[in-house]
Amino acid sequence: MPVSVSLIARLGASALVLALAGHSGTADAQSRRERDAAEALNERMVEAEARYRQALVRIANDDPAGLDASNAALEDMEDVILACERQRGCSVSQLLTTYKRLLKADADAQAGQGPDAGDPLVVEEGGLPTADVPAAASAAALLSEDERFKRMVELNPAVQASIRRWLTDMRVSLITSHENYQYMRHLMSPAFKRSGLPEALLFGILAKESNGRVHARSRAGAAGPLQFMPATGRRFGLGPDGSGFDTRYDPRLSADAAAVYLNERFAQHGNEIEYWLAGYNGGEGRALRIFREANGRRFWDPDVYNQFPAETKDYVPMVIAAAWLYLHPEEYGLTFPRIDARPATFTLERPASIYALTICLGNGNTRDGYMRALRNLNPSYEAEDLIPAGTTLNGTVRMAGLYRQWCARGARADLAAQLVNSDPRAAIVRTGAIEVLPATGDVPPAALPPAPAAPRPPQAATPAQVRTHRVARGDTLGAIAQRYGCDLATLARANQLRAPAYALRQGQSVRLEGCTR
Incomplete structure (x- = not known):
């Protein structure tokens, strides 16, 4: 892995130090001891820089010890900066000029890279990489995370067997999970990241729990991309929000809750990720009791391991394996598809459902189109709900452009609406009473004029009865509106239902006002 990635990672770790570096005293106010201490730190930084440059030469000569030497030098620089922040009279900004020089030297040392090979690393006056290098910054985060994750888990045969499962029978699920995660x-x-938790762990939980489908729901009642049970969700502020939407389905809020939950497990179990995951899957009470009785023994100790149910024994290594593959795909010949997931919003110019948008957006250079991404990014809408014009939806830059091109107006937008509104029952052709024809050779009876109907006594006019529909399992107001040819807004008002969820309960009677079929 390029050394520049390690360097950027160290810079990111020093960001807090930079924010605190503005209180250096003036030279006149420094004591001789303070000046000597600051100068000693400067000398240590220069010496570490020299060792780092020597390590670059060793790396260029394919010396395997070069990377270790460069990391050791970077760690010394980091220690110097932290000490400088505490030392009166030491200028952190002066020390960070070393980082600028090393970024330049590091970029020049990369094979096949030069001023014409691509965008160079850009460093602002404050010393931190700018947003012009998001890929490098992401790689830096992964490198730092990789090292932390390696120290926190054990790549034992159980995890290796789970890696095998992800790469064989469950490869499609793993790749689908990765695609879904990129959008979210x-x-x-x-x-x-705010909680200092490995992002790979988030991906591992997501892949095992839901494959990245925010509307996933288990038979036990767990729901959302990270599968919170109702009671656990309520502990962390998740659940019905008063509009009919369950915030366990919200990817941002569920991730916030999961981070808090795992930090609770950290407070109980330290760096023992296996115990965290055992608590996440099988209940923190059981995991905490076993942990305390274990007296420092690892999760993989047989006396500990065998106290957990079979589901947890499977869950823990599967999550770790998915996280490991997230960090090391190339090592296993695994290629995750590149997704253009740059977030953007777009506003509907005409009513549409997610089904209709999926049709008119097309594939857009993706394998499966945008239905899952639209649902994940707009979890409060069911796929068949008719969403009013003027509603702003979450999507990507690519989706917003395709919407303007194909969905705002035109033949494809009309076709999508037609397909979504099609009612299969309209294909059934109904005829009148069946006429019995005489057998061949028979003479039909003479046709007689029908007898006049007896006049009916006049009756008082009765008011027209409004039809109703009894809500079945899986019914939504949007689906009912499409089935009976109703205006969604009129239907919602007639039944006092609030947008956007239009929450219905099974067995409820819905008045079909304003419906044409």
Whole structure:
């Protein structure tokens, strides 16, 4: 892995130090001891820089010890900066000029890279990489995370067997999980990064729990991309929000809750990720009791391991394996598809459902189109709900462009609406009473004029009865509106239902006002 990635990671770790570096005293106010201490730190930084440059030469000569030497030098620099922040009279900004020089030297040392090979690393005056290098910054985060994750888990045969499962029978599920996660990453990963939790762990839980489908629901009642049970969700502020939407389905809020939950497990179990996951899957009470009785023994100790149910024994290594593959795909010949997931919003110019948008957006250079991404990014809408014009939806830059091109108006938008509104029952052709024809050779009886009907006594006019529909399992107001040819807004008002969820309960009677079929 390029050394520049390690360097950027160290810079990111020093960001807090930079924010605190503005209180250096003036030279006149420094004592001789303070000046000597600051100068000693400067000398240590220069010496570490020299060792780092020597390590670059060793790396260029394919010396395997070069990377270790460069990391050791970087760790010394980091220690110097931290000490400088505490030392009166020491200028952190002066020390960070070393980082600028090393970024330049490191970029020049990369094979096949030069001023014409691509965008160079850019460092602002404050010393931190700018947003012009998001890929490098992401790689740096992964490198740092990789090292932490390696120290926190054990790549034992149980995890290796789970890696095998992900790469064989469950490969499609793993790749699908990764694609789904890329669309939601900007919503979910910040909570884990703020909490100092490995992002790979978030992906591992997501892949095992839901494959990245925010509307996933288990038979036991767990729901959402990270599968919170109702009681656990309520502990962390998840559940019905008063509009009919359950916030366990919200990717951002569920990730926020999961980060808090796992930090609770950290407080109980330290760095023992296996115990965290055992608590996440089988209940923190059981995991905490076993942990305390274990007296420092690891999760994989047979006396500990065998106290957990079979589901937890499977769950823990599967999550760790998915996280490991997230960090090391190339090592296993695994290629995750590149997804253009740059977030953006777009506003509906005409009513549409997610089904209709999926049709008119097309595939857009993706394998499966945008239905799952639209549902994940807009979890409060069911796929068949008719969403009013003027509603702003979450999507990507690519989706917003395709919407303007194909869905706002035109033949494809009309076709999508037609397909979504099609009622299979309209294909049934009903005829009148069946006429019995005489057998061949028979003479039909003479046709007689029908007898006049007896006049009926006049009756008082009765008011027209409004039809109703009894809600069945899986019914939504949007689906009912499409079935009976109703205006969704009129139907909602007639039944006092609130947007956007239009929550219905099974067995409820819905008045079909304003319906044409």
